[in-house]
Amino acid sequence: MLRDVTAVRYVTPLRSGGSVPGVVEADDEGTYVVKFTGSAQGRKALVAEVIVGELARALGLRFPELVLVGFDPAIAADEPHQEVRELHAASAGVNLGMDYLPGARDFTPEIAEVFDVDPVEAGRIVWLDALTVNVDRTVHSSNLMVWPTLG
Template identity: 55%
Template sequence: MTPDIPSRLPSVTATAYLTPLREGGSLPGLMEADDLGTYVVKFTGAGQGPRALVAEIIVGEIAHAIGVRTPALALAEVDVEIGRREPYDEVQDLLVASAGTNLAVDFLPGAIGYDRAIMVPAADAARIVWLDAFVANVDRSARNTNLLIWHRDLWAIDHGACLRFHHAWGDVDAFARSPYRHDDHVLRGLGDPRAVHEELSTLVTAELLTAVLALVPDAWLAPDPNRPDPRAPETAEAARDAYARYLIARLAASEAWLS
């Protein structure tokens, strides 16, 4: 049984650009939408390109399925006029280049950044470390934790740097067996990923991955004209198959990345 994965991500239309989140390297923006929600919008036109948004969806939805708290995701339609109205060139250029569908991450108002002085349950830490090792997340260091405390709970954000194989589409086994640098993880020693491996690995089924991959817009999976790569899958469907292959192979090679 696949956990509660919807058949598509909710779609909202952005109504206003509030402010850039300057601590984020990709210049995400806080936006209001027509469902009266406030979202952190990550843009297709950012330097990291649409692949970062693909990683956000795949890893964010796997996180959700294995019990890691992460803000809900949606697709946000951004009209080019909202960009044209922006006074700052940097923001205007980004919004105009991103007209169309972008990724909306539910904004957690009042959340603060996690640091190791804050006590967190070992079970939460173990799940997050397990997830990060599985998807090869390099963005959970002490300097850039990408973890928030909200309503006293630990929330994981910013999964755009995971799944690095999609920048080169190299050997599946080489990715599957690549070790994980546990020493660099901000939660190192606070929860044991081996203790949750049996439970979590059984949740990450081929069926789950199919459901998660179906949520990614075709346009973000098609070859990126700005980054020609002869090894990249030629169609969105081929890309979905490839992501599933790399992830299933990595799951099967857990001894390489669990510790």
């Protein structure tokens, strides 16, 4: 069961993904990356993310906590970009949040040289991707992050 939190401050959009998630602070004093229900991928993609994320955790893979985030677009009224404001307006209510990991970086071959990458864990991730048909992960877009203290 995912915890419920309420976004109390909108920090910034993240431009790295096609869905334009945003960073928010919540009433539990946590900071989360929110994937909005109004994005082009829609609710089904968020449901799939919950299922695969919790499956990954059950398999012992490192995966940030997921929460349900109540989002009122009024907290992001100062967002300067019209398309992001429209996304927020279409996403009023419950959205999916993932624990924000400060300092996390996209996994790249250069990063792999700095961080120890466990080949067994990497193989388990590839296996999970095949099982769940994760078409997002490619050689050019690993859709993976590294964070030294993620356990």
